[in-house]
Amino acid sequence: MFTRRHAIRLGLTTGAVGAVGAAGGVFRTLTAGQPAAAAEHRPVTVPVAAPAAGAAGAVEPFSVPLTVPPVLAPYRRTRTADHYRITMRRAGVEILPGTRTDALTYNGSFTGPTIRARTGRTTVVQQVNALDMPTSVHLHGGNNPVEHDGGMTDTIAPGRRRTYVYENKQPGATLWTHDHAHHMESEHVYRGLSGLYLLRDPAEDRLGLPSGPYDIPLVLRDAHFDDDAQLVYTMDDSENRTTILVNGRPWPYLRVEGRKYRFRLVNSCNLRIFVLALSDGSATQHPVQQIGTDGGLLAAPAETPVIVLSPGERADVVVDFARYAPGTRLTLANMLGPGPMERVGQVMRFEVGERTADDSRVPDTLATLPALPRPTVERSFDLSMDEPGSGGHQAYINGRTFDPDRIDTHIEWGSTEVWTVTNKSATVPHNFHTHLVQFRILERDGQPPYPAETGWKDTVLLFPGQSAKLQLTFDSHRGVYPYHCHMIDHSAMGMMAQMKIA
Numbered sequence: 001m002f003t004r005r006h007a008i009r010l011g012l013t014t015g016a017v018g019a020v021g022a023a024g025g026v027f028r029t030l031t032a033g034q035p036a037a038a039a040e041h042r043p044v045t046v047p048v049a050a051p052a053a054g055a056a057g058a059v060e061p062f063s064v065p066l067t068v069p070p071v072l073a074p075y076r077r078t079r080t081a082d083h084y085r086i087t088m089r090r091a092g093v094e095i096l097p098g099t100r101t102d103a104l105t106y107n108g109s110f111t112g113p114t115i116r117a118r119t120g121r122t123t124v125v126q127q128v129n130a131l132d133m134p135t136s137v138h139l140h141g142g143n144n145p146v147e148h149d150g151g152m153t154d155t156i157a158p159g160r161r162r163t164y165v166y167e168n169k170q171p172g173a174t175l176w177t178h179d180h181a182h183h184m185e186s187e188h189v190y191r192g193l194s195g196l197y198l199l200r201d202p203a204e205d206r207l208g209l210p211s212g213p214y215d216i217p218l219v220l221r222d223a224h225f226d227d228d229a230q231l232v233y234t235m236d237d238s239e240n241r242t243t244i245l246v247n248g249r250p251w252p253y254l255r256v257e258g259r260k261y262r263f264r265l266v267n268s269c270n271l272r273i274f275v276l277a278l279s280d281g282s283a284t285q286h287p288v289q290q291i292g293t294d295g296g297l298l299a300a301p302a303e304t305p306v307i308v309l310s311p312g313e314r315a316d317v318v319v320d321f322a323r324y325a326p327g328t329r330l331t332l333a334n335m336l337g338p339g340p341m342e343r344v345g346q347v348m349r350f351e352v353g354e355r356t357a358d359d360s361r362v363p364d365t366l367a368t369l370p371a372l373p374r375p376t377v378e379r380s381f382d383l384s385m386d387e388p389g390s391g392g393h394q395a396y397i398n399g400r401t402f403d404p405d406r407i408d409t410h411i412e413w414g415s416t417e418v419w420t421v422t423n424k425s426a427t428v429p430h431n432f433h434t435h436l437v438q439f440r441i442l443e444r445d446g447q448p449p450y451p452a453e454t455g456w457k458d459t460v461l462l463f464p465g466q467s468a469k470l471q472l473t474f475d476s477h478r479g480v481y482p483y484h485c486h487m488i489d490h491s492a493m494g495m496m497a498q499m500k501i502a
Contacts, residue, residue, distance in 0.1 A: 055096050055229040056243040061251035062349040064097060068216060069196055069247055072113040081122035084115060088193065089130040095248055099229035103192035104131065104179075110248045111219045111268070112177070112195025119201030123166040129156040135188065137162075138180040139197055140312060141294055141438070141458050143170045146479035149435055152182035152496070153404045169476075170438075171296040171367070171456070172201035174217070174264040174314045182404065186270055186492035187233050194219075194268050203367070204297060210262040210318060210360040216254075217264040220309070220347065221245050222272045236393070236489045238271040242339040246348045253348065258322045258355030260362070262291070265317065267309040270488045273429060273461065276307040276347065278319070279333040286330065289362055292316030295438035295456025297367040302451035306335070310431040310461035312486035315452070318362050321352050328352040369455065372440060372471055377417040379409065381483075381497075383432065383462065384424040385490060394494050395485065401494030407480065408497035416473045418442065423462035430495070432468075433459040433486035436477060443469040459486050474501045 076083040091108040092100040106112035117123045127137050134157055138150030147154075148164045156162045175197040179188035196217055209215075222241040224232040232240070246252050267274055278286035289301040294314050307315050324330070332347040382399070386392025394401050397408070411417065419439075421432045438456035441449040445467055453460075460468050484496035 054225040054227050054232075055099060056223075056225045056250060059096055059243075059250045061346055062253045064249050064252045066252035066254040066348065067247055067249055069111045069219065070109055070113045072107070072115050081124050082117070083124045083126075085126045085128065086113070087128040087130050088135055093192075093248070095223075095245065096225065096229045096243075096250060101225070101229050101231060103231065104188055105192050106177075106195050109195075110192045112193070114196040114198060114217065115177075117166065117168050117197060117199045119168050119170065119172055119199060121168060123168060124163060125166070126161055126163045127156060128161045129158055132158050133184060133188075134158065134181050135184075135193065136180040137164060137177055138435075139164070139166060139175060139177050140433075141173060141175040141314075142166055142197075143436060143438075143476050145477045146481065149481060150177075150180050151435075151480075152180055152185070152402075152482060155181050168199055170199070172199050172204040173294065173296040173456075174266060174292065174316060175199055176219075176266055176268065176314070178268070182402070182496075183492055186235065186488045189268070189488055190223075190233050190270050191231055196264075196266065198264070207363055207366065208359070208361045209291065210260045214260065214360065215262045215264070217247070217266065218348070219247050219266045219268050220274060221268045222344070236271070236493065239338050241269075241272065242343045244334070244344060244347050251346060251348060253351055255351045255353055256321050257353050258324070258326060259358035260318055260320045260322070260360050263317050263319065265307060265309060265315045267311050267313050269311045271311060271490075272344075273311070273336055274307070274309045274334050274347070275336040276309065277305055277333050277335065278350075279331045280328065281331070289318045290315055290452045291318055291362060291366055293452060293455045294458045298452065298455040299367055299369050300365060300451075301362050302454075304452055307452075308461065310429070310459065310486070311488060312431065312433050312459040313457075313461070319350075321350070322355050322358065324352045326352060326354050367455075369440075373416040373473055375416045375418045375471060377411075377415060379417060379419050381419060381421045381432070382424045383421065383430045383485060383495060385428060385430075385493065385495060387425065387427055395490045397484075397495055397497045400497070402484075402491075402496040402498075404498075406498065407500045409483075409499040411474050411499055411501045413478050413501050414475050416471065419470045419472060420467055421460065421462065421470065422467040423464055425464050427464055428490075429461065429463045429487070430485045430490060431459055431461045431487060432470075432483070434472065434483045435481040436501075437472050437474060439470040439472040441468055442471055478502055 074082040091105045093110040134155035136155045179193035224240040285305045287305045330350040385395035484491045
C-alpha cells in the first residue's frame with residue numbers, strides 16, 4: 001500500500017500526501033520541488049474544455065478516441081528469431097484532429113509501431129535512416145551487447161542502415177525504443193522517435209493476467225503546438241509543453257467493459273513527471289493494483305491510489321472496472337505541474353460500459369525476485385545543473401559534463417555494487433537511468449522504498465535534495481555503456497557519463 005510516509009519519502013508535496021493519506025482523500029494540486037510544508041491545498045478540477053494554447057486550444061478534452069500503436073509484423077520468421085525492418089523518416093501525421101503535424105517517425109507512425117517479443121526468442125531489427133541527420137536506436141531497459149545497445153556516438157548516418165540483434169535473455173517487461181544520438185536525442189525523441197517493445201515470457205503468460213484486447217499500452221507525453229499544429233521544440237522547456245498526449249492522441253477517451261484491464265504506462269516525455277490517479281470528480285479514492293515496473297513484474301501486487309512516473313519509467317497496473325456502475329466516467333488525473341492544471345491536470349477518460357465475463361485474475365504472487373548478492377564496491381554520484389536564472393545551460397554528474405572520450409567509472413565484470421545517487425540541484429528534479437543493467441532500490445533518504453519500487457528498475461526519480469541507494473550486478477555483457485539523467489533535455493545538456501565493464 002502506498003502511504004502518506006511513502007509520498008513524503010518520494011519528495012512529493014503536501015498535495016500528493018493529501019491524495020494518498022487516510023484523511024479526506026482529496027486530490028491536490030502539486031508543484032515540483034515545492035517544500036511539503038509550504039504546498040497549497042487545492043482540489044484538482046477536471047474541466048470540459050482546455051484554454052486556448054495554439055492549435056491545441058481548439059481540442060475539447062475527451063473528444064478523441066484512444067488509439068493503440070500498430071503492432072509490427074515480422075517480414076521473416078525462423079525457428080529462433082523474428083526479423084523486422086523499420087524506416088526512420090519524416091511524415092505528416094494527424095495528432096490534433098483535422099490537422100497534419102510534421103514529425104520524425106518510425107515507419108510513419110506517431111507513436112511508433114510496437115514490437116511484441118518473447119523471452120528466449122531473438123528479435124532482429126534492421127533500422128533504415130531516411131532522415132537528414134544521424135540517429136541511434138536504444139532499446140531502453142534491454143540487456144544487450146554494446147554493439148546492439150544504441151549508444152550516443154554509435155550512430156546511423158543519413159541514408160545508411162543498421163541491424164540490431166536483441167536476444168531477449170531477460171524477464172518479460174514493458175520496454176521501449178528511442179533515439180539516443182548525443183546532442184540530438186532530446187529533439188529527436190520530442191519530435192517522435194520512440195516506440196514500444198513489449199517483451200513477454202511463458203511464466204507471465206501462466207498467471208492469467210488480463211491479456212489480448214484487455215492489455216493496453218498507454219504511452220504518455222506532452223507537447224507544445226503552434227497555431228499551425230506544428231511541434232515547437234525549445235531545449236529544457238517544461239512550462240510550455242502543456243498538451244498531454246496518450247498514444248499520440250490529445251486527452252483521449254477509452255470505452256471499457258466492466259471487467260479487469262491491464263494498462264502498460266510509459267512516460268515518454270522529455271521532462272514531465274506524472275503523478276497519476278483515477279478520479280470520478282469526488283473525494284473518493286480509486287486505488288489500482290500495480291503489478292510491474294521498469295524491469296518486469298513485482299513480486300506481489302501493490303495497491304496504490306497514485307502512480308508516479310518520471311521520464312523513461314514504466315508501470316504496469318490492473319484496473320477492475322467491474323467495481324463501477326455502467327455509465328461511470330473516470331478521469332486519469334495528473335497532480336503535478338508545471339503548466340496550468342486545467343490542461344496538464346488531466347490525461348484521459350475511461351467510460352465504463354456493461355459488466356462482461358472475465359476469467360482473468362491478479363494472483364497474490366507474481367514473480368520471484370532473486371536474493372541480492374553481497375556488494376563489494378560502493379560509489380556515489382551527484383546530479384546537478386545550472387539553476388534556472390543562472391544564465392548557464394549545462395548539466396553535470398559529479399561536477400562534469402559528458403565527454404565521449406572519457407571513462408568515468410571502471411567496473412569489474414561479475415561484481416555487485418551499491419551506488420548512492422543524489423540530486424544536488426536546489427530547484428530541479430532529475431532521474432537516473434542505467435543502460436545494460438536493472439537495479440534494485442535499497443533505500444530512499446535512508447528509508448526503505450515503497451512497494452511499487454521494490455522490483456527491477458532502470459530509472460529512478462529524485463526530487464531536489466533526495467538520494468537513493470541502488471544495488472547493481474554487472475554479470476552479463478562487457479564494454480562501455482552510459483548512465484545518465486533520463487529527463488532527456490538534461491542528458492543532452494551534459495548530465496551523462498560512461499562506465500566500462502571489463
